Amino acid sequence: MPTESISAWLETHGLRLCAFHWKDLPDTICELIQTALPQNTNTTHTQLLLLSNAGPNFWRCLQGSELAQHAEPVDAFSLSLATNLQQTFIKTAPFVQLYPTPIGQQHIPLMRLGGLAGWNIPSPLGLGLDPQFGPWSAYRVAWLTQATELPKSFYVLRDAFKLIDLDALQRSAELCVSCDAPCEAACPANAVTLGESFNIQRCYEHRQPEHSACHTHCFARKACPIGSEYQYDDAQLAHHMSMTWR
């Protein structure tokens, strides 16, 4: 399978893909996932695939889709794209959906998988920062499959985990510690402080009133210079942030 064809398809849809051989994943992650699966799940999977939107193209594609009218448009569109990807490029049937989380299923460790992929660097925003896309990416679909081998560039192999973690620490230092932290000044609730954990309680209390400018907007996230060219537009940001109130 040519790397370009799948890469071009992902870019067109504002997505990126990371693949793990199941045998390469840390035991703790495998155990968490196995525990979350329903008991009758076919567990002959060999790979875990993680799909993320990155930047605004995903939302633009969604707006041009009939699934924009769906009650859960982001999840429905994400799953349709993952199914399309599976059928077009992977061509094997088994597809055990891990995320979006099927009803009754426990949560799977998305953030840890994102960390292994190098997509998730801690930040004072309470969101993982991506070195390229900053705070403008999100996990969309994770699934288990017996995929035909994808091009090598999509795989994160066990040997790379340690390297990625080290890289992540270094990039974290570069990304936030050497930044003037405009996110701090932009937050009207003082919920964001460089070097401290995100104060979710302060943020929540400030956002809760419907008249709050933060009800469906985040000034701190918008102020981050990392990946600013990939920012979501206000409609997309409002859609994601309104999920808090559902």
Ligand code: SF4
């Ligand atoms: S939503 Fe508002 S209060 Fe919460 S972090 Fe963003 S800017 Fe601060």
Ligand code: SF4
């Ligand atoms: S604005 Fe600077 S300190 Fe704040 S999250 Fe972005 S890179 Fe980190």
